[in-house]
Amino acid sequence: MGNRPHFEEQSQAPLLEALAQSIRRDHAPFYAPGHKRGQGTPAPLKALLGESVFRADLPELPELDNLFAPEGAIAQAQSLAAAAFGAEQTWFLANGSTCGIEAALLAVCRPGDKIIVPRNAHQSVVSALILTGAVPVWVQPWVDPDWDLVQGVEVDAIAQALAAHPDCCAVLLVSPTYQGICSDIAAIAGLCHERRIPLLVDEAHGPHFAFHPDLPTPALAAGADLVVQSTHKVLSALTQASMLHVRCDRIDRSRLQKALQLTQSTSPSYLLLASLDAARQQMALEGREQMAAVLSLAQTVRERLKALPGLRVFEQPVADRGCYQLDLTRLTVEVSGLGLSGFAADALLHEELGVTAELPTLRHLTFILSLGNSPADGERLVQALKELSQRYDGPPSADHTEVLAESRVAAAIQVPDLLPRDAFFAAAETVPAAEAIGRLSGETLCPYPPGIPLVLPGEAITAQALQSLQCIRQAGGYVTGCADSTLATLTVIRG
Ligand SMILES: Cc1ncc(COP(=O)(O)O)c(C=O)c1O
Structure with a gap:
């Protein structure tokens, strides 16, 4: 942020400041929430969280503006965020990127409209398809067979989908x-703009991109029309605090505003909203230095992990199929060379070695490095993985290799036969898992994290997909979205 007037503007935090002032106002509170600025908070909770959290847990008081009709502090905070993140207009979200993605689809699709969606979309996209009744045109992202890792979507795949479905x-x-x-x-x-249609980007994991040139190009700067970011995942906002940005006139903003009211609580938390204002201020003022430090820490850790026997660190060359750019602050490490699943390695790291990863899968562990990580954290990560590498130095067992071969993501990803919305509302029945093979799923079967459904509502349940899900459970992972998370029974569509 070299430009001085811009810097001075961005050094303000209007919502944070309004909240700080409101806390100091002496008054008798006769409004919700019921704890009344902490006076009624149970002592154990106050002991854990401190007094100030409750003093700041306020509703839409006149001085605090209103998220759904912003004219004061929220409007100013959102406008500063738009400038900092490169948007024309920004909306603060108090229900995570999930509500932003749902609102985005509600703003652009009517029931029956077609929308191109990658098969690795997060479950919030499936929810949005159910809510809107839009017709998904699924495109397959490229799956790297060597890593068994879903990559991005190739430009050609989108071009072909648009040519086949010009009415998207x-x-x-x-x-x-x-x-x-x-x-x-x-x-x-x-490609989208040639056809005068908007590009929506779920950039939940990329809110930091705008703040350092060595990070991937932010979707807004690359031409996306609407972008949703989980400010809480990578920057310093509180969990659930996200942002939705719009950059052009291909999005009907008044419909978007109405849609956001549909998908969010009528009582958004000011703790979350103020944390968005503070996170934006922090990044606008110090983002470049902060991100330079994260990139440097990630680079040091990456080089040291690469030297450890039995481990592989993901480093896809830029512009390879479906991987146009890579965020080098993410570290994905394949542990199957140690004869361990990612879940087993995760449990050892978490329970014994004092390191907790973001995402275990059957083969890998993914670590998020962010501005909150210190060099000491990086050292603990290196030492913990060194310990694993020394403990498990034998070749992988035949069993382990077979499980991995049988559960490959690439083979398990299908495309549904029925619209997610029709499947959601269809009459369904519960059957033993073995009898569900070949039937259409009445529910989402979703390993969590990462929250990318392996089976969508309306998709035929294959033996391969069921086996992958069972492997994930046996290895210690969770399967969500289904009525019976043990997978002993599954919900299928009657018929
Ligand atoms: C790719 C992706 N999109 C959207 C979301 C939803 O984000 P939130 O947790 O902020 O609702 C997630 C959450 O993990 C995600 O990984």
Whole structure:
């Protein structure tokens, strides 16, 4: 932020300051929440969280503006965020990126409208398809067979989908993926704009991109029309605090505003909203230095992990298929060379070695490095993985290799036969898992994290997909979205 007036403007935090002032106002509170500025908070909770959290847990008092009709502190904070993140207009979200993605689809699709969606979309996209009744045109992201890792979507895949379905009303991309893999947004935005349709980007994992040139190009700068970011995942906002940015006139903003009211609580937390204002201020003022430090820490850790026997660190060359750019602050480490699943390695790290990863999968562990990490954290990560590498130095067992071969993601990803919305409302029945093979699923079967459904509502349940899910459970992972998370029974569509 070299430009002085801009710097001075961004050094303000209007919502944070309004909240700080409101806390100091002496008054008798006869409004919700019921704890009344902490006076009624149970002592154990106050002992854990401190007094000030409750003093700041306020409703829409006149001086605090209103998220759904912003004219004061929230309007100013959102406008500063738009300038900092490169948007024309920004909305603060108090229900995570999930509500932003749902609102984005509600703003651009009507029931029956077609939208291009990658098959590795987060479950919030499936929820949005159910809510809107839009018709997904699924495109397969490229799956790297060597890593068994879902990458980005190739530009050609979008071009072909648009040629086959010229009546699509929008394209949605997930970029970056959990592992930091970014698609070629600029090329895909070009394809969309030739057809005068908007490009929506789920950039939940990329709110930091705008603040350092060595990070991937932010989706907004690459030409995306609407971008949703989980400010809480990578920057310093509180959990659930996210932002939605719009950059052009291809999005009907008044419909978007109405949609956001549909998908959010009528009582948004001011703790969350103020944390967004503070996170924006922090990044606008110090983002470049902060991100330079994170990149440097990630680089040091990456080089040291690469030297450890039995481990592989993901480093896809730039512009390879479906991986246009890689966020180098994400570290994805393959542990199967140690004869361990990612889940087993995760449990050892968490329970014995004092390190906790973001995302275990059957083969890998993904670590998020962010501005909150210290060099000491990086050292603990290196030492813990060194310990694993020394403890498990034998070749992988035949059993382990077989489980991995049988559960490959690439083979398990299918495309549904029925619209997610029709499947959601269809009459369903519960059957033993073995009898569900070949039937259409009545529910989402979703390993969590990362929250990317392996089976969508309306998709035929294959033996392969069931086996992958069972492997994930046996290895210690969770499967969500289904009525019976043990997978002994599954919900299928009657018929
Ligand atoms: C790719 C992706 N999109 C969207 C979301 C939803 O974000 P939130 O947790 O902020 O609702 C997630 C959450 O993990 C995600 O990984």
